[in-house]
Amino acid sequence: MGTLILQDGTVLKGRSFGADGGIEGEIVFNTSMTGYQEILTDPSYAHQIIVMTYPEIGNYGINDFDFESDNPYAVGFVVANYCQTESHYKSKESLGNYLKEKGVIALDGIDTRSLVKKIREKGAMTAFITSKDVGKEYINERLAQIQSFRTDEYIIKEVSCKSRYVFNPKGKMNVALIDYGVKKSILSSLAKRDCRIVIYPADVEAEEILENNYDAVFLSNGPGNPADFKYQAMQIKYMMGKITMFGICLGYQLLAIVAGAETYKLKYGHRGGNHPVINVENNKVMMTSQNHGYAVDLETISKSMRITYKNLNDGTLEGFEIPSLGVYAVQFHPEANPGPCDASIVFDEWMNILKKEAKRLDEVIR
DSSP: OEEEEETTSOEEEEEEOSOSSEEEEEEEEEOOSSOHHHHHTOGGGTTEEEEESSSEESTTOBOSSOOSSSSOOOSEEEOSEEOSSOOOTTOOBOHHHHHHHHTOEEEESOOHHHHHHHHHHHOSEEEEEESSOOOHHHHHHHHHHHHTOOOOTTHHHHHSOSSOEEESTTOSEEEEEEOSSOOHHHHHHHHHTTEEEEEEOTTOOHHHHHTTTOSEEEEOOOOSOGGGOHHHHHHHHHHBTTBOEEEETHHHHHHHHHTTOOEEEEEEEEEEEEEEEEETTTOOEEEEEEEEEEEEOGGGOOTTOEEEEEETTTOOEEEEEEGGGTEEEESSBTTOSSSOSGGGHHHHHHHHHHHHHHHHHHHHHO
């Protein structure tokens, strides 16, 4: 038996099927029906305990193709029912074995409907997950511990690459990408569109990027509170207006902050592969994949920011652009994985912007 202890004093008992040990983290829920492998290895989930709302998890095992990073970044995993016998031709091992190997604590046999309802009602909470069946004294000690838990402001350095590297070196479009915790599928989506991507660590200096004459800069997804990343915002501010910039998730939030807007923490975040957003210019609706706990405050956006997308569930801002400065950004994940592929068109639109700019510059030179 294992134990899950919530910040509000709620204690839930379940069966341990992952690694041994105990750890605290922010407890969040994901509404995707599939894609637990991609979710576990998404760096944006660093220091978080993930609750899956879909009841049956583990039935297709773990394969060699669906990793979003080399290791899982979630510290805990909670499900209603863990399927111990995986059944898929691509599976290489069971989910339980993978979590044990990677040190992720996991529980099943939890009433996830009740748990998610509590998170929705009370809002974001810290929790402690352990593979052991613990008593009252231990629970009280952990409750005191998790009350003071805070996400480290240096968390993006933890998930970012340590040095520059190149992805798809033969691509024709030469772009830089600042890695705040980038998913592999973002790199693959850009490579599919003939981009040569040079990936930089989160602490890169703006001048280093600008001196290399890239066609554009991409700002990736990542974990943490965007307001904490003042150094990164300063580098973005230096580049804004000097080079075309695109942002996804955390990258979008940082661009918004630099443009004068403010961010705030959502009550329980948007995480899953079934979030509808509307393009406010043509009224077309897309189902999107999302994973974020913060949003850009619509009341604080500057006049230069043109709204492009809104969330149909709660009306929050999901996209904006500043054409005069060459800035384009979305809160959702156009690369999906997991999730619907409706939003992949965003990458195509961004590539068209770059091609038009390249053609304009070529005509000017001639």
